[in-house]
Amino acid sequence: MAAGIREQELAGLRWLVVSGERTEVFRALGQAARADVHAVQDALPERSALHRWAATERGRIRVGRVLDATHAACGRQLAELRALAAGAGVDFHDLLLANLRGDLGVDDGTGCTDLGWRRTRSYVAHNEDGAPALDGRLMLLTLLVEGDAPVTVQWYPGFLPANTFTATGNGLVWGINHVQAARPADAPGRHFVARALQQAPTLDAAVDHLRTRPSAGGFAYTIGDRAEGRVVVVESVAGRTAVVEADPVHHPLHWHTNHLRHLPEPADAPIAAPATDDGARAARSLGQFEESVARGKVLSALPVPADDPDAQWYLDILTSAPLPDGVHRTAAGADPLMTLCSVVADLTGDGITVRGPAGKTAEMALSDFAQGRAAPATG
Template sequence: MGAHVREQEFAGLRWLVASGEREEVFEMLGQAARSEIRTVHQELPEAEALHIWARTELGSAHLRRLVSETRRSCPTQVRELRALAQGAGLESLMLANLRGDLGTDDGTGCTDLGWRRSRSYVAHNEDGAPALEGRLMLLTLLIDGDVPVTTQWYPGFLPANTYVATGHGLVWGINHIQATRPALAAGRHFVARALQQAPDLEAAVQLLRTVPSAGGFAYTIGARETGRVVVVEAVAGRSALVEAQPAHPLQWHTNHLRHHPLPLDVPSTQPSSGAGSLGQRAAGSLGGYEESQARGKVLAGLDVPDREPSVDWFLDALTSAPLPRGVYRTAAGSDPLMTLCTTVTDLDADSITLRIPGRPSATLPLSAYVRGNADAR
């Protein structure tokens, strides 16, 4: 095989750098992370319920239509997942990657901040189950014919649903949005993966408007070249956009819709089978919609600095305390999730900073990070 995978470390995270022809790269990734992929999917809380549903007559028919729409809209990304599954020796990756497109309660997790005044920042908390601590990793894709991409990666999933930086100078964080009535459209992971080759911010927004996703994500996107920062809610085949402006420089997002005029998400009243990128809600904890609103209330109450904030300001806003004073998650009490990684990109300084629990922050030039160069510290 012509593909190559090398391994390094940054900020306490395992970092794979994969290069070569697309499908060879994904098959080799499946082989390189086979143990992690199998463990993550075995611990997926909703796995059993998903398989039971998929075996029902209604579930099977719906899944076939969803897979068909995904293949039609995102054929390249479907081939990538197929190659990853082949390398890992698992056949169930498609169902797991579509779990947020089925209308089932997928819980809450992840927080984003975007800033633009005279400087521009995009910051993100990646929240997941404690079992995923040590399994979340960095992945750089140097695929023939593509611009480089580095993303935080849950093994076994398309590298798309976390924090992304691309060779076109775009970065974004993603928040899950519960779509109670998904569209018959492509799976959201596949649309998010396709987005990674958008040449500029305008093209990225246009793709999210014209390639509908069945489920929902909110994207907080920053462009290094122009400094623009936008939030796009792409949910159930519809989209809404708001842009950070000097008069209102701070934009935040958690896991409920803020800018869309239609009620595509609703409060959850049933126990959740999942939360965040992967996880499970504990008995007695806040329902997904309420928990998301509680984090939103904290962010809405942040004191917007008169001067340009620093990277440390964003790290403090995202990691200083858990609810009710902050948005950092520690899997304490009834909260089943923890913040696995906090990321802050200073677009003007071409820098990206990562912090995982119990470790000091680490910073790289964004341009080096995107290309998988951990030695450029």
């Protein structure tokens, strides 16, 4: 039976809701977003260099090791990407390389900022930063796959829907930040691990999933649990994990950008510049690392409120100003990225605020958002 597709809008973002059997869902998704999948792939600045590198002996070995590990640990998620490629009429290998680019030790830039808060109330807030060419391509996607808990994600067409902000029908939300891994592990691709994470029934199960399935490349997750209000940060990078939980008494506010805060950084682990023979690319990556550190300095200087702040407090932090005063990205000057969407999830109040293109903002119930039910007022 063919999958069902419903299209709606939130805060100026296109929102697809796809339901049905797994393979049919991803094939139908590829068909519905075919033009966007092609456009996003064509807009990837590292695409040509990545394909050239993957064709070398070193590249083929690296891709083979990560792909073997992904087959073993995340075969279902790999099949989802294959169905997406078929529906979009795109070569599967092209989409695979794009989805593995952060797992291969090549430069993957920076992007995204997360905030987590737990005291009497709990929040998770996320800035999704991407290339200006992707403005208007980023969309919301709800997957209602038979046998799965519902999940709504921010989605870049052509990527496995996993590497951005996620809200699940099991009451979990998280934002994801890229962390460069110069020497990736022989482990599953991080997008595939993150996609499998979306079926975790509890926060403890989510943390256990990331501890027992470390990824080849690097993601930092800021995860919140609507039922209990707990918030944790998990760094999962190059086969290693670190977990830090927000302490409502002593340390309620946590932030993350695109560099490690909790894992140690010895020379043979994730570092600022990727393992590459191209000195220009290494220098660019170092500059991006320093940009992440600069955003971190802004966030570390935030005064911790005596009382629980409201959603607007987080939205102001994420959107009020670019560096050196804030973390909002505008693709101005030397910065190659812009903030494409900002999200604040109020775990305690079951609410979510989404700020899309041109500052268009909408509020709705977080539980409805995860289920793909939308009828909010937009301002």
